[in-house]
Amino acid sequence: xxxxxxxxxxxxxxxSHEELRHQAALRLVAANPDRTYMGEVPAVLLxxxxxxxxxxxxxxxxxxxxxxxxxxxxxxIELAMAAVRKAAPYGDVSRLPRPWKFNEVxxxxxxxxxxxxxxx
Numbered sequence: 086x087x088x089x090x091x092x093x094x095x096x097x098x099x100x101s102h103e104e105l106r107h108q109a110a111l112r113l114v115a116a117n118p119d120r121t122y123m124g125e126v127p128a129v130l131l132x133x134x135x136x137x138x139x140x141x142x143x144x145x146x147x148x149x150x151x152x153x154x155x156x157x158x159x160x161x162i163e164l165a166m167a168a169v170r171k172a173a174p175y176g177d178v179s180r181l182p183r184p185w186k187f188n189e190v191x192x193x194x195x196x197x198x199x200x201x202x203x204x205x
Contacts, residue, residue: 096144096176106187109138109175110203113189116172120164122198126205132158132193134165140185144174152188158197165191165199 093116099105114121132155139148149166169189178185190202 093172096174099144099176099178099181102181102187105175105178105181105185106189106203109172109187110189110201112172112175113168113201114204117168117199120168120198122194122196122200123204126192126200127194130192131155131195131197132161133190134162134193135188135190136162136165136169137186137188138169138175140175140178142177142179142185144176144178146170146173147185153190155193158193161191161193161197161199164193164197165189168199 093112096108099108114123134151134155135153137150137152138146141147146169149169151162155161191199192202192205193199
């Protein structure tokens with residue numbers, strides 16, 4: 086089976102940080118169909134890691150910082166980071182004001198599948 090990221094459409098042009106964040110969330114889901122869910126968020130979540138993603142001008146990932154570590158299921162941090170890398174690039178951000186960063190909250194359910202908070 087082909088790599089899911091290889092099937093991703095090229096990113097759309099980015100005109101604002103809000104568009105960047107929304108497009109990134111959509112790409113996270115598209116690139117990681119086996120690791121995401123799109124329905125209602127469960128009342129009790131397994132883990133909620135929060136990442137800050139810094140991009141290079143071409144939308145590739147420059148750095149990922151953990152802003153919030155979950156108290157349990159700490160492995161979800163690595164799952165979220167891998168998902169971010171798999172969904173890159175996120176589009177040319179060179180026309181946006183710096184810093185070229187966005188935050189994403191990963192809502193992990195008990196099956197270790199996530200939903201980006203941006204899409205909730």
